Amino acid sequence: MTHPTLPAATAEDSLPRMRMDPVPILLLAAIVALAFFLIGSTSTWVTLTIAGLAMGLLVFVMASGLTLVFGLMDVMNFAHGLFIAIGAYMATSAMKAFSGPASADSLISNLGALGPSLLAAMLVAALVGLFFERVIIRPVYGQHLKQILITTGGMIVAEQLIHVFWGPDLIPLPRPETLRGSFLVGDIAIEKFRLVAVVIGLAVFAGMSLALNRTRVGLLVRAGVENKEMVEAMGYRIRHLFVAVFVAGSALAGLGGALWGMYQENVTVHIGAQMMVLIFIVIIIGGLGSVVGCFVGSLLVGLIANYVGFLSPKIALGSNILLMMLVLFWRPQGLYPVNKQ
């Protein structure tokens, strides 16, 4: 055991920052650089990198809440995919309602349709999350086996209810008019919607980092991840904090689901279950409960999936599993292990 040295408290730095381990980030950079040499063509490399970043950031948006919830309360929600599905389905309904401005050939009115749709997706996912936390998860705190069972059961029921409300068929989810297609920079083709995904993903990450590092609530959340009892002993109600994080995580999953649905341009009820596999891989790679790990893991998964898909499509399917195995060989607790006291 090595004892971390406490940073000296200064006036401007009253909230201690997160300590960062640079090795996984260097690894990420090395993979991007390596891919450049393996792929050979700059334009392909840029296209793949942006696609990988977009996918990775979307996965991060969906996974971040889940890993924080686990870190805070030791609760693993196997029904997290439900919020993704709800977000995506709400987006289909909202985009249908805004089909006028969404199909107009003006960026402003397109964004005017996209924004409220995403907000609606987040809001509904958050409300469902609030309900889900209260009814399904609260009675089984601290019992892992029951948690897995009950959340899986909740997922089954919820998927069926989605069938009841939206029908069992695939629903198309068109992107807004001006965000379709791609534009050329030199000979590099960049899909517009991927850029939107990257921008939103980075904004979420920036907002989350700010909230976790620069606000009192963020400090409490981080402290709660490391030592729940101590936070409670200080007189903070960690349960309220937890519910807030759970609801925020659900809303983010809804946002991610809506964006992912537009990314694929259609929605089926399996969208949640499909993403769950990717999300679990990301969380395992990053280290259960670690937000930074989740971020680096998402980017790793997104980038490698795109690079490998281009370089050798045959092993593309297994690339994520292979990545998970390799990371676990290297660091059995994930890239950024959370030290529970």
Add this chain to the structure above:
Amino acid sequence: MTPLRSLLSADFPRSRALAAVLACTFFALAFAPFLFSSTRALDVAAKVCVFIVLVASYDLLLGYTGIVSFAHTMFFGIGGYGVAIAATRLGASWPSVVAGTVGALLVSVALSLLVGLFSLRVKAIFFAMVTLAVASFFAILASQLSNITGGEDGMTFKVPEMLRPAYSLFEDPILGVSISGKVITYYLVFVVALALFLALLRVVNSPFGRVLLAIRENDFRAEALGYRTVVYRTVANCLGAAVATLSGVLYALWLRYTGPNTTLDFSIMVDILLMVVIGGMGTMYGAAIGATLFIVAQSYLQDLMKLASDAAQGIPLLPNLLHPDRWLLWMGVLFVVCVYYFPLGIVGRLRDMPAVRK
């Protein structure tokens, strides 16, 4: 009663109602070809036999050892694909069936060992997540490697001559039923399933099974008592995988077909979970009752729901809720209620009944 005692490993139903239900199930399954004339009923009976074993082997993990695996269908599928691939490549003979079974068993045990060693050391949640990822990867793999597995279409294969429907063992029908290859296959499935079920009953009532229970109740204490919990968990995991593989072989032989939809689909994993929990975790009889009830309901409840749905026409939303395809909704609700209020499922309720009356 002594032979019965040793056959059941001294693990009796301990409830009259439960014993009656089990006996009815047993006799219905044992004489299914003579009792039910329709092909559909025999299909249901064979599926019940296979799923009793599959669910019982899952109960060994979930109910007895307290680990949640989402990769059980993967092993079920390995069994099915093993025998299908062997029968296609090596010809429809008994040796190729045996070769396929042995090959599938080896693959399953090796894979479960690998996954177990990777992830059973840490928390239950970790194992559940890793198995979910591995199983979904395997399902994609099976549907993509179409030159080996037949892809999404799966593979239809020839079974040994004796098991084909055209074959008949005797010239004259017995009790009005001609003993065709179909009936022989059914009894093959039934006998092997029964043997596997009794073997599992033996395992859970052995000293080994007691250690598994101890691990489920308190793994820290079991470790402190000197049992190497990782080893026990891994062995239980491999054992469950092996039995699941065998049930996959049986199912493939019965259907003469293996494909992603009959073996690897995640919905089958969900079905298994529902069967274990509704029947009763931690009792082998719960697995038997859960599987029987679920599959009979799956096959016949939907007809009932169609009637109800048609009757509810005109009322908003209700016809949708009662639509035959929504039957999983009600099973899911039952599942959630079971986890909360009846953790021992139907078997637990039946065993508690006399106590409630007193």
